[in-house]
Amino acid sequence: MTRPEFTFELRVCQWAEREWSPATTATAESDSAVFVARQLGTRGRRWDTLVFECDPEGLAARSVFGTERLDSDLLHVVRNAPREWTYYRDALPDPGYPWRYVRESIHEATDRGILDQRRAGNRIEIRRKWHYPDWLRRIVAIENKPDLDASAARVLGDQLERDVALALADEVWVATRAVGEESGGVEPALLERLPVETGILAVRTDDGPTSAEVAWHPSSLAVDDPGTRILERPDGGDHDESAARFEYADPEWKHAKRLEIAERAYERGWRSYVDTMRPDCRSFELRDDGDTLPWCAAKGHSPTARECSGACPEFGPEPPRWRTHGWPIEGGPGKGLKRLLERQRARRRDP
């Protein structure tokens, strides 16, 4: 990822956190609680920015299960755990994989304090602590392309057609840098290369906090219907007679996958970029120009996560005295910045 794309992505995440939703669609509910994550998706597809519209009460009820995500195995146990003590094999649906993995998940859930477990003879019985709520309403996927030219739009158009056909997210958007004032600040010729179901955001980053206008409204996708996974498609050349290959994604798979993605997003948010950067470097700062961005004082720009890593030749550790007596923040400024971002991340989970 180039530097402008990474920085642009962090700005879009912050704009979405402040402003969502820019276009209230027929299915969007205006009282939704919203949180934002980045770089999540399926094994074959990762979206840049994701917005999760949640039932506020459901989101509050989800919080009793802790900030760590529940993976698909834990969800299977926690969502199906009974009110009364029951032998686990009688309580849980057949998982479709060996029961020993279910027992491991039961132990893990018990260790995390989100399930009751006891022994009755040589049997394991379980009982739920809380009802796992129905907290997720909608997922909105945003692809960030600050400098959208004709060839980028063509490649992106192909990818977005796959997203629309699968309909795993309720809406798919492209966020691009606004140019001029026409068509909401986006070249009309570029709009034609993107699927008509895709929304387009014209984003302005140059004056104060990031703002965005809707250049094209998206369609709501049929997330409860079977989706189509496009595996291969002809290139469309004169001599290309090959057929497209595709397979169906059933609604149960989609429903489970959406919840898994939402759980990962709930844990990570979008500020997790700092986990792979070097806030312990003496040149690392957070700067606020309306949006908060990582800043490298040595290089004089906002670095990418890849650039600001252990391999950075200009890395300089914080002087030891920053971490001990001479510095007012326990653990030094790097640790202080991480804690600050973690506190902000935690606040966004509260509806």
Ligand code: SF4
């Ligand atoms: S010098 Fe390198 S490691 Fe230090 S803040 Fe800058 S980019 Fe990050």
